[in-house]
Amino acid sequence: MSKNYMILPDASPLFFEGNRIGILVSHGFTGTTQSMKPLGEAYAEKGYTVCVPRLLGHGTHYLDMEASTYRDWVKSIEEGYHWLKERCDIIFVTGLSMGGTLTLYMAETYPDIKGIIPINAAIDIPMMADVAAQSEVRFLDAIGSDIKKPNVKELAYEKTPTKSIQQIVQLMKVVKEDLSKVTCPTLIFVSKEDHVVPPDNSQLIFEHISSKEKELIELKNSYHVATLDNDQQIIIENTLQFINRIIEK
Structure with missing residues (x-):
């Protein structure tokens, strides 16, 4: 691994x-816990036990991310899951972008998970696959902060390592192949306009998971980082209703 980088302000686990x-709440690719903090705080205010892990290689320096693999990101989210397992009887998982991919991975791997809420989850981004295939360039431009709301910025890396793109492409492939293993209740959020993950990813997820109880909600006033955008409250309110409904059954 690369040298020890300091964790950026607002990027620590919560x-x-x-x-x-x-x-369990997961941030996305090149992002930080800052993008998920409003959700984590809202759920904690309702009395839930909440864990927002910092995915390895994130929230420090893009060279740190370059040295990490998708298995490291999976391990980070699994550590959060085990932290919750020690304290909770019931666990829900939600995540943005690659955090949504990891959310699906968790549901595929841990059948005890009670329900999941993927937000603009990534399982098939042809542009990323193309970039991963031709890796002459070491770093690409930033992909963070795709937000419609004025004067709101996501804390994310200013460069994206090509090696990391190769890793997320592998993760998406693994998760996409096993979508039928998802059987728990699922609430999917998708932004109508997203400049990072094609919105049809959410439709693909909806169609290929095996969950009997599943719903897809379109966010009409947000771009990719919907958790910091105009529809933030819609995500929070619908997620809380979803959780209440599952618990009361």
């Missing part, structure tokens, strides 16, 4: 101890 219902 932990909120509450009741016996846990919510």
